[in-house]
Amino acid sequence: MGRFFILSLVVAILCLAAFRFLVPGLTAVETLPFDLRFGGYDLTSTQDYLRDLDARGQTGAYLTFYRWIDTVFPVAVFGVVASAIWGLWWRPAPAIAVLGILVSAGYVVADYVENASVAALLRTGADGVTADAVLIASSATQGKWVALLAAAMLAVLGLLVTLVRGRD
Numbered sequence: 001m002g003r004f005f006i007l008s009l010v011v012a013i014l015c016l017a018a019f020r021f022l023v024p025g026l027t028a029v030e031t032l033p034f035d036l037r038f039g040g041y042d043l044t045s046t047q048d049y050l051r052d053l054d055a056r057g058q059t060g061a062y063l064t065f066y067r068w069i070d071t072v073f074p075v076a077v078f079g080v081v082a083s084a085i086w087g088l089w090w091r092p093a094p095a096i097a098v099l100g101i102l103v104s105a106g107y108v109v110a111d112y113v114e115n116a117s118v119a120a121l122l123r124t125g126a127d128g129v130t131a132d133a134v135l136i137a138s139s140a141t142q143g144k145w146v147a148l149l150a151a152a153m154l155a156v157l158g159l160l161v162t163l164v165r166g167r168d
Helices: 002-022 043-055 059-063 065-089 094-124 131-167
Strands: none
Touching: 002 065, 043 059, 043 094, 043 131, 059 065, 059 094, 065 094, 065 131, 094 131
16 A cells, blocks of 8 residues: 555545635535535436525636545545555455456546536536436436445455454
């Protein structure tokens, strides 16, 4: 794991702090940001959220500062999870290590598709969004979380395997 893991972890923590403290208006909205909706979202909830953001003057922040942070964050998370998977699985099961890296990369791809789709929703506005555009963004959000959960489970399983093997 080493230096890459530590660097990625530090960057991920800094991004989380920036999300929380430097962009507080986005977390002050009544509903969760699109990124945090594990179960996705529909046209009505999307329109409501977009109207709420617009009323609070937060659409610009979502499209600039928040989006910049959310471009770095997935890569940092990839670094944490992928380096953990690699370090824990490479010796006992290289195929699982490679699979874990691919699943982790899938998380980044889904997150970037989500980011681009959400940016399109924000630019279009509440009255212009379509159900198809929302479905694409929502599916990317759900896919991101599925991939991240799968990768995290591989990392935890790798840690358990390492601990059990260490006892033998």
